[in-house]
Amino acid sequence: xxxxxxxxxxxxxxxxxxxxxxxxxxxxxxxxxxxxxxxxxxxxxxxxxxxxxxxxxxxxxxxxxxxxxxxxxxxxxxxxxxxxxxxxxxxxxxxxxxxxxxxxxxxxxxxxxxxxxxxxxxxxxxxxxxxxxxxxxxxxxxxxxxxxxxxxxxxxxxxxxxxxxxxxxxxxxxxxxxxxxxxxxxxxx
Numbered sequence: 001x002x003x004x005x006x007x008x009x010x011x012x013x014x015x016x017x018x019x020x021x022x023x024x025x026x027x028x029x030x031x032x033x034x035x036x037x038x039x040x041x042x043x044x045x046x047x048x049x050x051x052x053x054x055x056x057x058x059x060x061x062x063x064x065x066x067x068x069x070x071x072x073x074x075x076x077x078x079x080x081x082x083x084x085x086x087x088x089x090x091x092x093x094x095x096x097x098x099x100x101x102x103x104x105x106x107x108x109x110x111x112x113x114x115x116x117x118x119x120x121x122x123x124x125x126x127x128x129x130x131x132x133x134x135x136x137x138x139x140x141x142x143x144x145x146x147x148x149x150x151x152x153x154x155x156x157x158x159x160x161x162x163x164x165x166x167x168x169x170x171x172x173x174x175x176x177x178x179x180x181x182x183x184x185x186x187x188x189x
Contacts, residue, residue: 046186
């Protein structure tokens with residue numbers, strides 16, 4: 001636990017990062033990058049049906065301006081300031097998926113270079129984030145990208161059936177629409 005933690009904070013202890021060592025094992029890396037349940041529940045499960053992802057799930061947007069930044073700006077040698085994590089973290093836009101992938105790839109090296117926490121360069125005065133923010137950004141980013149693709153597919157499917165008198169086509173469209181109510185958004189086809 002960090003000595004900087006606000007004792008009056010109501011942030012659950014599970015949210016806190018452990019002390020980040022200079023050299024980490026794969027197991028330690030996995031532990032540091034795993035979002036706690038109180039934040040992981042905001043990441044759509046891969047088994048969530050496509051129709052629910054497209055029509056009922058509210059996700060943040062990507063912030064394309066972040067791709068212009070050097071990935072080193074996302075890592076800090078300072079300890080995580082956990083007391084501020086809940087204030088607006090879930091409402092913020094997130095780094096685009098390719099950037100969050102690069103950040104995850106760079107994590108082990110960043111720790112070896114002295115990083116102890118993650119920064120959101122857009123909010124320098126709000127404190128540092130726990131390392132698991134990288135995984136949160138990445139996993140939510142995957143859901144956003146999939147939602148965008150599935151939304152296009154669902155729109156195309158709906159457009160195909162508009163005013164078309166072909167009974168076989170209508171039956172196929174209905175069958176596919178039913179499948180999208182059970183098919184997980186991250187299912188390989």
